[in-house]
Amino acid sequence: MKYDDFNDNEYIEKLVAELKDAGTNVIVGKFDELINWGRSNSLWPLCFGTSCCAIEFMSLGAARYDMARFGFEVARNSPRQADYIMVQGTIVHRMAPVLRRLYEQLAEPKYVIACGGCAVSGGPFKNSYCVLPGVDKILPVDVYIPGCPPRPEAMFYGLMQLQRKIKVEKFFGGANRQEKTKEFFAEHPEMENQI
Amino acid sequence: MTNIQDKIGKICPSAQFEEGDILLVIVPDTDWHSLALALRDDADLHFDYLSALIGMDWKDSMGCIYYLNNTATQEMISVKVITTDRENPMLHSVSDIWKVAIFQEREVFDMYGIKFINHPDMRRMFLRNDWVGYPLRKDYDANPELNPIRLTDEENEDDTFSIVEDEKGNIKEVKSKVFGDEEYIVNIGPQHPSTHGVMRFRTSVDGETVKKVDVVSGYIHRGIEKMCESMSYPQTLMFPDRMDYMSAHQNRHCLCMCIEKALGIEVPRRAQVIRVMMDELMRISSHLLSYGCTTMDMGATTAFFYGFREREKVLDIFDKTCGARMSLHYNVIGGVCADLHPDFAKDVKELCKILPSRLKEYHKLYTGNVIAQNRMKKVGVLSHEDAVNYAITGPSGRASGFSCDCRKKHPYSIYNELDFEEVIDNEAHGDSFTRYLLRLKEIEQSVKILEQLVDNIPEGEICAKVPKLIKLPAGHWYQQVEASRGTFGVYIESIGEKTPFRMHFQSPCFNLVGVMDLCCRNHMIADLITIGATLDFVIPDIDR
Amino acid sequence: MFDFGIVTNWIDSWLESVMPQWAATTIECVLVGVALLLVYALLALFYILYERKLCAWFQCRLGPNRVGPWGLLQVFADMFKILIKELIAIKGTDKFLFALAPYLVIIASMLVFVNLPWGNGLQLADLNIGVFFMIAASSIGVLGILLAGWASNSKYTLIGAMRSGAQMISYELSIGLSILTIVLLSGTMSVSEIVALQANGGWFLFRGHIPAVIAFVIYLIAATAETNRGPFDLPEAEHELTAGYHTEYSGIHFGFFYLAEYLNLFIVSGIASLLFLGGWQPFNIAGLDMFNEVMNYIPSIVWFLLKAFFISFVIIWFKWSFPRVRIDQMLALEWKYLMPIGLFNLVLMALVVVLGWHF
Structure with a gap:
């Protein structure tokens, strides 16, 4: 896809501007590029689906959409070996600690995609007594993919957005990924007390 | 009576x-x-x-x-x-x-x-x-402070209690243990690739042999029935699509029929034919997915891709007419919400034409395989008696010889005019292999139904005249349909308001998961996966 | 055939002429080590891409094609990522054993490289018990897997490790027996001699009559099991045990298991081509001189790799067509069928050799 075809270009540009302001060494910058190239092109998902979106994710892997083209097909079942968790489906109160634990078990660098209305905001079940109104209440989310369920094309779009986001990250000298978690807890103090 | x-x-x-x-x-x-x-x-x-x-x-x-x-x-x-x-x-x-x-x-x-x-x-x-x-x-009391989002793990429930009444009528509480202290318990799920969602089986094993399975459910309990009570009837229609998402059309058909029954609405013939065709297409897509998942769970990943290849064709038909691949929202009270796409008949005919040859390919690829047969035959046997007692309906029940096809037993819509057979295993093998094979045979029957209807879609209205504000009279109604995985039932109780007083969904998968313990005992861990795959439950349908 | 020995000898003599012998030997060792590591890494990367592309084709898909031309750079991206992934330290594990396990697995597969006949004159060490050394060294790998399962302090990994232990020990018998059959036919355990005996198109698969064919089939089945690949991928069994014995490993530790799996695939294919398909010997048909000329023109190392890739292709084909067997079925296959047949086959081969029925 061409650069202009993406939405949210301002967001990426903002990230790049921030990085430029911080300034980096040329060699370190090149290393960063290499590492980010590796990371962004080798996103291994954790198989995690709770409802309908998971079936669409299976379609994503199947022959017509074939996520293997991008190198996403190495779906790992063990969170230790996966790179990102794509939350597909509703997260309810009973599942919330499990999801949180899965997130903790992922090895850094780790990313979260909230896929589908339920994961983004609770979707059609928002008013229920035991549904989490969006996974961003318990996890720092990198990309949101709306839809109920999102079409496989939308999922690709979301994944490509994640790739773009990773490409402007900094490995050396920049913000540590673990600070992301700290920031998240600063915003949600009630969650930290529970862990 | x-x-x-x-x-x-x-x-x-x-x-x-x-x-x-x-x-x-x-x-x-x-x-x-x-x-x-x-x-x-x-x-x-x-x-x-x-x-x-x-x-x-x-x-x-x-x-x-x-x-x-x-x-x-x-x-x-x-x-x-x-x-x-x-x-x-x-x-x-x-x-x-x-x-x-x-x-x-x-x-x-x-x-x-x-x-x-x-x-x-x-x-x-x-x-x-x-x-x-x-x-x-x-x-x-729905106050969120009483039940906040907890990030602490809950304790494993090893203790249980039961209320026991002795002969004299005295009632007392008796405590007991689910698992003994010396049992080796392996936790399968909730995050596990083969539980088809977030199901958790606490499995007590002896070496590789499964001794007991404790089903822990509710990891996707979304409180649908409670939410229905505060929604108007047309609003509640969105839930059945999301419970068993592989039987979206049938489930929604059921709820629509239940409301139509209460209101006394006559659905136009064209809408009925369309509904039945959509139901059967949904069944085909569901069974294809089931084939794919069963084979994948047993390690034959390639067969999964073959199943999905044909499923995409069904989804294309849905996509054109309903405007979505899943969560279709096509049935409405009184009929269907949109007319058929001009390509519909052509696409369905093409699908009916290719499916028989593709089914042969599936059999060639997988059914005849020696390893596959050894893995499935005589594994997870469910007797006829148990199937009835545990109310196992759908293909899984019919594999045990339990004749339970709602389309035949309690005919609804236009099913009594159609020529098709209830696929049933008369010898009541009830093992995984029969369950697996029966689904593929059901695809053939669905194709037969589609072939009968595709050239006979009558002209006319697609939706009956329905009042703007739908209020059901006081009373209660129960309606069943044959969903892809078994008998799906809707119970509505109304006190004459525009929201239901109580709406209950009787899901087939909830019963299916109830026999996991019975079927898996004294089999191996690998068999637990096979049995789960061939019973083919959908977790959001269990938890609702 | 071009003899790579000329090159190596030339380097050796040149080094010795400019420095004392001990220094030359040290430098040679370092050079060999670096070359080995490089080949090791490149082969593993090639194999990962090879399998991903192959399985995509089996499944009517395209496979990786976005990163680099035809997706060639996909595996490099994966490698960069996995190198800098976090290594998670897990509570309750045996730290030392946990860290040791992946290295054991990788060392086991690397040791076998020493003996593989890469090409004419391209062999690191020509032991007179070369074949024996190979099976001995490759069976260290199971130790690493058992350790990984035990040290991870997880039930899944433990079950995976137990399965792996049972599987490897059983199937090593069959591998041993089928290799023994060929050793009987060739009368030597030295790798270079075995290769030399198969010159001029006299591959043991053709020369050994029926017993060699039986041994080849048994070897293929047992080798699939040895490398933990489908339909014998029980130790990993991703749909039963999430990721089997390496469930708890992350980052490069997991990368080692991942690489070793593919390298073992190469190794068993390499041994098969050595024993049955003539090692680096080109495909010759007696009498067709022109044809043989053309075949001989292809470098020996290419022959060896092609044969190995072909056998790997067959093993990958198994994996993507068959469902996984169950643990009891797997053991029954070995102890009830493969091993008795293998023993019988050995006797048959002895008869063939004694009576001189082979070509």
């Missing part, structure tokens, strides 16, 4: 009767257990199949409604049992008579707090064990 009424009157003089399209028997709790036993064992009554168990809260009293089915004559009755004690409600359990009630009663306990006397295992079913309150009660 009068015959049944007389008989029940003789067995239980205290019973009251209420006529309706299904006879309603109201019995006091003290006589219920003995009546239930008679209902099942009496040669004439022979109500051996409990098709629905619905917890109820009528504000002044609470209770349960049971829908019973005679598998020989297909007669149905319903039974209502009430308790007025709101503080410590108790009813007698029928889980020893119909095993399906073991899980169903746990659900009622979870949602209403009704304890069942003599039930072996009274734990919560869907909610966390530290949950405060019983959500489906009318006086439930």
Whole structure:
């Protein structure tokens, strides 16, 4: 896809501007590029689906959409070996600690995609007594993919957005990924007390 | 009907009767257990199949409604049992008579707090064990501070209790253990690739042999039934699509029919034909997915891709007419919401043409494989008796020889005019292989139905005239359809308002997961996966 | 055939002419080590891409094609990522054993490289018990897997490790027996001699009559099991045990298991081509001189790799067509069928050799 075809270009540009302001060494910058190239092109998902979106994710892997083209097909079942968790489906109160634990078990660098209305905001079940109104209440989310369920094309779009986001990250000298978690807890103090 | 009424009157003089399209028997709790036993064992009554168990809260009293089915004559009755004690409600359990009630009663306990006397295992079913309150009660306090989002793990529930009544009628609570201390318990799920979602099986193993499976459910319990109570009828239509998303059309068809029955709406012929065709397309897509997942769970990843290849063709048809690949929202009260796409007939014909040859390919690729046969044959055998007792319907039930196809037994829509066979294994093998094969055979029958209808779609309206504001009269209705995985039922109770007083979805998968323990015992861990895959449950349908 | 020995000898003599012998030997060792590591890494990366592309084709898909031309750079991206992934330290594990396990697995597969006949004169060490050394060294790998399963302090990994132990020990018998059959035929355990005996198109698969064919089939089945690949991928069994014995490993530790799996695939294919398909010997047909000329023109190392890739292709084909067997079925296959047949086959081969029925 061409650069202009993406939405949210301002967001990426903002990230790049921030990085430029911080300034980096040329060699370190090149290393960063290499590492980010590796990371962004080798996103291994954790198989995690709770409802309908998971079936669409299976379609994503199947022959017509074939996520293997991008190198996403190495779906790992063990969170230790996966790179990102794509939350597909509703997260309810009973599942919330499990999801949180899965997130903790992922090895850094780790990313979260909230896929589908339920994961983004609770979707059609928002008013229920035991549904989490969006996974961003318990996890720092990198990309949101709306839809109920999102079409496989939308999922690709979301994944490509994640790739773009990773490409402007900094490995050396920049913000540590673990600070992301700290920031998240600063915003949600009630969650930290529970862990 | 009068015959049944007389008989029940003789067995239980205290019973009251209420006529309706299904006879309603109201019995006091003290006589219920003995009546239930008679209902099942009496040669004439022979109500051996409990098709629905619905917890109820009528504000002044609470209770349960049971829908019973005679598998020989297909007669149905319903039974209502009430308790007025709101503080410590108790009813007698029928889980020893119909095993399906073991899980169903746990659900009622979870949602209403009704304890069942003599039930072996009274734990919560869907909610966390530290949950405060019983959500489906009318006086439930939904204050989020009572039940905040907890990120602490809940304790493994090894302790359970049951309320036991001795011969003198004294009631006491007995504590017991689910697993002994020396058992080696492997936790399969909730995050596991082969549980098809977030299901958790706590499995006690001896080496590789499974000794006991404890089903822990509720990791996707979304409280659909509670939400329905605050929504208008057209709004509730979105939920069945999201429960068993692989039977979206059938489930929604069921809810629409139930509301239409209550309103007395006649659905136009064209809409009925379209609905039936969509149902069968959905069934094909569901069984193809099931084929793919079964093969993948057993390690043959390539077969999965073949199943999905044809499924995409079905989804294309949906995409053109309904505008979505999943969560289709196509049926509405009175008919369907959009007319067929011009390509519909052509696409369906093409699908019908390629499917038989593709099915042959599947058999070549997988069914005939020696390893596949060894993995599935005689694994997870479910006898005919158990299938009826545990109310296992759909392809899994029919593999055990339980003739339970709603399209034949309680014909709805235009199914009685169609020429198709109920695919059933007459020798009642009931093993994984039969279940697997039966699904592929059902695809052939669905193709047969589609072929009959595709050239005979009548012209006319696609939706009947429906009042703007839909208010159901006071009363209650129950409707069943044959979804992809078994008999799906909807129960609506209305008190004449624009929102339902109670809406219950009787999902087939909930019963399917109830036999996991029975089927898996003394098999290997690998067999547990096979059995789970061939029973083919969809988790959001279990938890609702 | 071009003899790579000329090159190596030339380097050796040149080094010795400019420095004392001990220094030359040290430098040679370092050079060999670096070359080995490089080949090791490149082969593993090639194999990962090879399998991903192959399985995509089996499944009517395209496979990786976005990163680099035809997706060639996909595996490099994966490698960069996995190198800098976090290594998670897990509570309750045996730290030392936990860290040791992946290295054991990788060392086991690397040791076998020493003996593989890469090409004419391209062999690191020509032991007179070369074949024996190979099976001995490759069976160290199971130790690493058992350790990984035990040290991870997880039930899944433990079950995976137990399965792996049972599987490897059983199937090593069959591998041993089928290799023994060929050793009987060739009368030597030295790798270079075995290769030399198969010159001029006299591959043992053709020369050994029926017993060699039986041994080849048994070897293929047992080798699939040895490398933990489908339909014998029980130790990993991703749909039963999430990721089997390496469930708890992350980052490069997991990368080692991942690489070793593919390297073992190469190794068993390499041994098969050595024993049955003539090692680096080109495909010759007696009498067709022109044809043989053309075949001989292709470098020996290419022959060896092609044969190995072909056998790997067959093993990958198994994996993507068959469902996984169950543990009891797997053991029954070995102890009830493969091993008795293998023993019988050995006797048959002895008869063939004694009576001189082979070509």
